[in-house]
Amino acid sequence: MNWHAIRAIYLFEMARMRRTLLQSVISPVLSTTLYFVVFGAAIGSRISEVDGVSYGAFLVPGLLMLSLLTQSVSNASFAIYFPKFTGTIFEHLSAPVSAFELTASYVAAAASKSVILGVIILLTARLFVPFGIAHPVWMAAFLVLTAVTFSLLGFLIGIWAENFEKLQLIPLLVITPLTFLGGSFYSIDMLPPFWRTVSLLNPVLYLVSGFRWSFFGSADVGVGLSLGMTLAFLLACAAVVAWMFRTGYRLKP
């Protein structure tokens, strides 16, 4: 294992984050605040409780997941796309670094950044609504697991994309709809039966649900299923990345 390389890439990425700290923190915090104002205050006054939890509190895990997913994907996809774009990727390709080491270091950095943001958003949310966390360890576990999984997805997108449009395409076309339709803002019990069934095909639902369970002790689907689905999604992304590297897909001519 080339630990020096993993450390070098990780620190390089974290330094990049530090340089852009303000913009990377401000925008998610701002959008979360807006969601709370719009959904929590405006709509929340009409929906009193969901599953025995105030709507404002109910929103917290969903909104947190929403930011976590989008941030993880955009951090990781940009992190690997940028060296491809500038040509500095030659150095990674010529270095004694395995595909696993390269992926692990980029994903670890992107996930770290998302987790830090997640914590900041959680603290921001706490300013708006009171809520407790029923299973803090599970909460942290879901936070990290989601950050890792979607950083991996982002990494994959970053390798696949050969221009900026494609880099934006997947998050816009796939991730955002999935998160909005994944029960971030509502319980799927509120949906008509047909859409409830469709929702069960959405991997994000399981993340949000598991995460919500760690906050309130109850959720749309069982926590075991949530965990299983998240892990399955993680493995699927890992398998695609492994395949990409084995074939040199879009990295080497």
Place this chain on the structure above:
Amino acid sequence: MRPALEIRNLSKRYAGGFEALRGVDLDIRRGEIFALLGPNGAGKTTLIGISCGTISATTGTVLADGLDTVRDYKAARARIGLVPQELATDAFESVWATVSFSRGLFGRPPNPAFIEGLLRDLSLWDKRDQRIMTLSGGMKRRVLIAKALSHEPQILFLDEPTAGVDVELRRDMWQLVRRLQAQGVTIVLTTHYIDEAEEMADRIGVIHRGKLILVEEKAELMRKLGTKKLILELASPVAALPPTLATTGLDLAAGGRELVYSYDRQAGDTGVAALLAALAASGLDVADLRTEQSSLEEIFVQLVEEPA
């Protein structure tokens, strides 16, 4: 002693079907400076890219220090440094950070003293805290060299290191390359400046349309292919060659001030002796004489222009 680099039957067909390399075999000797010459698109960068792992080969193998660069890539690549042709650098990072990063990436523990020495050698020490994007092109090239040397490689590839570089940096670069050679580093460089190859290289390879058409000791190459000229300066100009010299192959040049005799050094009888005898008999007053050897550039042009 085992060659530093063993290239066997290397070929590369790009996705579009273009064959950039067609069965290249080449050994690079340990500790030599090898210059790879060839016109644009000949396949030089492709050859280097495959050796370093940035391009995948279609067929063939490259062994670095006896280690397969694909199967044993970690051990092989740890020994190799690459200065690419394109100026691809980070933008926002400092010089110090980017060079330290490279060392780590290649699996070496941090060594600030070594990095300091490297930056001083490359006149980058004053710029160590500067962001790379604020550096000039030549400075960026130095940064790329520092990055390539940061992990103390034993084999260094320099892909057109002096393209677009001023005279001073070029001199510095040559000195650096010689210093590295003295430390035992094997160097493969490509260049379009023939004088550079002539100045630096121990051996020269010429690649043309993906084929290695010649590999030769530089001195041998010059001797073999070089035509030599003997130039005789006359004390006073003449309007025409005296009849006694008409059949010697002499040409009148410089407005009748010089006589030029071209000959092949390899020929058994260069004709120089006969020429001098004829000259003495002609009664012309020769004030001075000199010889000129054809440059690599002429040799190179000659090679490439011959139908492949």
